[in-house]
Amino acid sequence: MKKYVMLFLFFIGCFAMQAQELNWHTDVKEAVDLSAKEHKPIMLFFTGSDWCGWCIRLQNEVLKTPEFAKWAQENVILVELDFPRRTAQSPEIRNQNNQLQQVFGIQGFPTVFFANVETTDGKINFKGLGRTGYVAGGPQPWLDSANTILKNK
Structure with missing residues (x-):
């Protein structure tokens, strides 16, 4: 009986983890379309994923937490604009990220x-709401900072 309970809990845990998984867009045009459809602002995360220590720390302490996923x-709408040094990137993504x-x-x-x-005549216009970076203390101080910025919507 214990085996069945453990197996059941394992599968529930797997489904819960999948529900928490976020969709980080790398194509800004795709994210813009989704933003217009869902009426949500875009969060652009500029990162050096394979070399920037503070970026890795922000990922681990905030962006990979269940609190952040729910928020x-x-x-x-999440957009990751990565500037890796050791990881290959397509020229299109590299050019897009450099332009942004x-x-x-x-x-x-x-x-x-x-x-x-906003898109006007096929052109994308960004209305900046604010920016932040690494905020010490885990997910809640970072989310408080982000919520303060989003009040400007």
Whole structure:
């Protein structure tokens, strides 16, 4: 009987983990379309995933937590704009990320930029709401900071 209970709990845990899994978009145009459809702002995460210590720390302490997953599903469309040094990237993604780094004036990593998006005549216009980076103390202080920014919606 214990085996069945353990097996049942294992499967429930697997389904719960899948429900917490977030969809990080790497194609901004796809995220813009989803943002318009769901009427949610975009959260652009500028990161150096394979070399930036603070980026990795933000991922582990905040962005991979259940608290963040719940908050993100309710509030934003997630976009990861990665600038890796050792991981291969397609030229299209690399060019897109470099252009957005220029547009938003990103000079350091990690930077998280929140924006509303409007499309006019096929052109994408970002209305910046604010930015943040690493916030010490785990998910709740970071989420408090993000919620303060999103009040400007």
